[in-house]
Amino acid sequence: MDFLRPTTWQDALAAKADRPGALPLQGGTDVMVEINFDVRRPEALLDLTGVAELRQWSVADGVCRLGAGVTYTTVIEELGGALPGLAQAARTVGSPQIRNRGTVGGNLGAASPAGDSHPPLLAAGAAVEVESRDRGVRTIPAHAFYLGVKRPALEPDELIRAVRVPVAAGPQYFSKVGTRNAMVIAVCSFALALHPEERRVGTGIGSAAPTPLRALEAEDFLGGELDWDAPLDAGLLRRFGELCAAAAAPIDDVRGTAAYRRHAVAVMARRTLTWAWDDHRGRGAA
Numbered sequence: 001m002d003f004l005r006p007t008t009w010q011d012a013l014a015a016k017a018d019r020p021g022a023l024p025l026q027g028g029t030d031v032m033v034e035i036n037f038d039v040r041r042p043e044a045l046l047d048l049t050g051v052a053e054l055r056q057w058s059v060a061d062g063v064c065r066l067g068a069g070v071t072y073t074t075v076i077e078e079l080g081g082a083l084p085g086l087a088q089a090a091r092t093v094g095s096p097q098i099r100n101r102g103t104v105g106g107n108l109g110a111a112s113p114a115g116d117s118h119p120p121l122l123a124a125g126a127a128v129e130v131e132s133r134d135r136g137v138r139t140i141p142a143h144a145f146y147l148g149v150k151r152p153a154l155e156p157d158e159l160i161r162a163v164r165v166p167v168a169a170g171p172q173y174f175s176k177v178g179t180r181n182a183m184v185i186a187v188c189s190f191a192l193a194l195h196p197e198e199r200r201v202g203t204g205i206g207s208a209a210p211t212p213l214r215a216l217e218a219e220d221f222l223g224g225e226l227d228w229d230a231p232l233d234a235g236l237l238r239r240f241g242e243l244c245a246a247a248a249a250p251i252d253d254v255r256g257t258a259a260y261r262r263h264a265v266a267v268m269a270r271r272t273l274t275w276a277w278d279d280h281r282g283r284g285a286a
């Protein structure tokens, strides 16, 4: 197996264009497990850890641009204020060792329905910046990035360069159901972001369908019914939970049944909206 180690982004793109079969490697917390278990035997590994710019993040015009190599630890330590939903999700990932190596870009590249980055990225309205040597940059909204189970919307010669996440303009919450509190793949998960200036609520559901997804009908419902200056109405909260559960398309597997996942999505939707609404009201809404 060849090992390619570019030190610039342009060299990384050239390597991927010349060797589309080369498997990108960032933190390796998915890739090395797959190689060790013989799930994959790529013709080459394209190690991106030498491309320093991928580890950087910046904020401009209300948008945080996270390089594909930004780790969960960096998100937790440096971005809890700007991206609270993603930071909450990052705190639930694996163990300190996995959070030190594992990256948001790698989570996107793996595109597992259970990946913890996806629900907060969906709820916040993120977009993924991908690039190829021959066709340049494409910006893909997060909701269009997940094509199927572990199938990201990447062409064979493309790499993820960054993810652009609007800086939180309101409260955000992430909730995850697992069989214990650490080192656990989500049975299902849910993220919610209030966008008070747009009078909009964003959602993201994880591990309860073949891909991470938004609960669009639930978002539209709240967009039409929420009174942003009043306490939460109990009937509205219940309906929101029902619509989120209806958006899920879960399966029975070793981690949980479809029925349990649907139920849990409704519970998490109600809880996260309640928490976010408490914060919103505490921030001075009438």
Ligand SMILES: Cc1cc2nc3c(=O)[nH]c(=O)nc-3n(C[C@H](O)[C@H](O)[C@H](O)COP(=O)(O)OP(=O)(O)OC[C@H]3O[C@@H](n4cnc5c(N)ncnc54)[C@H](O)[C@@H]3O)c2cc1C
Pocket: 023, 024, 025, 026, 027, 028, 029, 030, 031, 032, 033, 048, 068, 092, 093, 094, 095, 098, 101, 102, 103, 104, 105, 106, 107, 108, 109, 110, 114, 115, 116, 117, 154, 158, 159, 160, 161, 183, 184, 185, 186
């Ligand atoms: C013990 C353990 C616990 C874990 N716990 C969790 C958890 O709680 N929650 C969770 O979501 N995940 C968990 N994971 C999975 C893994 O840590 C995450 O998916 C992590 O985000 C992967 O990031 P990475 O940088 O290590 O990716 P890598 O393993 O380097 O890559 C992952 C995939 O993305 C592709 N890729 C990487 N970078 C790019 C790029 N720039 N462009 C295109 N493709 C790219 C790779 O080719 C590969 O297909 C766990 C893994 C382990 C081993």
